[in-house]
Amino acid sequence: MRWTLTLLVMLILIPALGESADYYIDPQKGAPGNDGSADRPWMSLQQVIDTGLVESRDWDSLPWNEEGKLTPKNPSAPIKAGDTIWLRSGDYGGLTIRGFYNKDFITIAALPGNTPRFQAIQLQSSSYWALRGLHVGPERAADTKPGTLVRLASDRRRGPIHHILVEECVLQSARDTSSWSARDWNTRAWNGVEADGTRIILRGNRLKNVNFGISVMGSHALVEQNIIENFAGDGLRGLGDYGVFQYNLVKNCYDVNGNHDDGFQSWSRGSRGVGTGEVRGIVLRGNTIINYEDPEQPHRGTLQGIGCFDGTYVDWIIENNVVVVDHFHGITLVGARGCRIVNNTVIDPNNDRPGPPWISIVDHKNGTPSSGCTIRNNLAPALNVDPGEGMVLDHNLLVREPAKFFRVPSHHDLRLIDGSPAIDTGHRDLAPPVDITGTPRPQGKSVDVGAYEYPAPPRSK
Secondary structure (H helix, E strand, O other), rough: OOOOOHHHHHHHHHHOOOOOEEEEEEEOOOOOOOOOOOOEEEEHHHHHHHHOOOOOEOOOOOOOOOOOOOEEEEOOOEEEEOOOOOOOOOOOOOEEEOOOOOEEEEEEEEOOOOEEEEEEEEOOOOOEEEOOOOOOOOOOOOOOOOOEEEEEEEOOOOOOEEEEEEEEOEEOOOOOOOOOOOHHHHHOOOEEHHHHEEEEEEOEEEEEEOOEEEEEEOOOOEEEEEEEEEEOOOOOOEOOOOEEEOOOOOEEEEEOOOOOOOEEEEEEOOOOOOOOEEEEEEEEEEEEEEEEOOOOOOOOOEEEEEEEEOOOEEEEEEOOOOOOOOOOOOEEEEEEEEEEEEEEEOOOOOOOOOOOOOOEEEEOOOOOOOOOOEEEOOOEEEEEOOOOOOOOEOEEOOOOOHHHHHHHHOOEEEEOOOOOOOOOOOOOOOOOOOOOOOOOOOOOOOOOOOOOOOOOOOOOO
């Protein structure tokens, strides 16, 4: 059941595939004059793009406007919509694709058993591209000024970007940052993914040792099953309407500058600046946010969990998330309407200040009351909710002694123990049908409070 929404989004996003062909690139054994077959691969992906070997479309005139028409680009080129470009191991440098609006997905993928490496990838003003299994990072160009590892960019002159898939890629500023100073983090850490287009899917990627993790500015994004490990900014950012952020793991924040770091952050943008608009319909489901794993971690900071301070946030669903942070803000919406925060688990990893973390919905900074929101079936050390019209607060439990609720809270195992006060004490209305592991609710006479239903399956390794 937890995959139903994903499948629906994919059916909308990906058109039916027709006949397709495979092409190959090998930086070590290929040659520009080859035909791209497995036996005669090309040498450079950027050269394939730049020399017109991809049939696509682009706007009939620039600057782009909504009345513009897409016209053929490189007609009769060998690579067409629906094809796959297989990459063998080697260094590919930087990749830029600009002005390629495909009718169907063209996939750029690592050949099984191979490791193609890029310094950075930029897709601009394009559509229907899939990147799969690529390694992206500046490790062979360590003196390069930090930027963004994968940038999916719209452009006012060249046009929007849409329908892009980035899946099972590895993105890292460096393999090992254990010796980095605060200055190193500020001068050497790259941002992971920036996406300001629509219908973007980011799935199953591993981001490590980055500044900001995944930032999505466009609407209708699906960001799922990614790992953001060791970051110095925000783990996830969602600024576009109707985005789904689910089953991601965000862990180990490095406090090296003045940014107030968040596991997930959002803010509205309106005609009068930040905090004067609305962000609508975002879903945060089944994410795990952990401030730190190692208490002795260098540059350990106080991470805010889900921190949304400049609403208005409209019709959000925040459910089945686990948040372990050393801060007041476990889950916070400042200015909300019609939102629900249901079946989340929030705890403090220590007894230090700031904290303990709360679940909070309060008035907008301009004084407008939040309204029509439900906070139900949550476990947290504290609740902080301003009164307002239609605000519902029920079936939540305060966690003052985690050992009475959870298996091994010191190691972030927050499955419920036998006899936990959370068992069978929740309310069925608005409770998600499965818990964070996919276990159906309820398992007993009523739903349990928090992200886990008891009994939970064995913890995956």
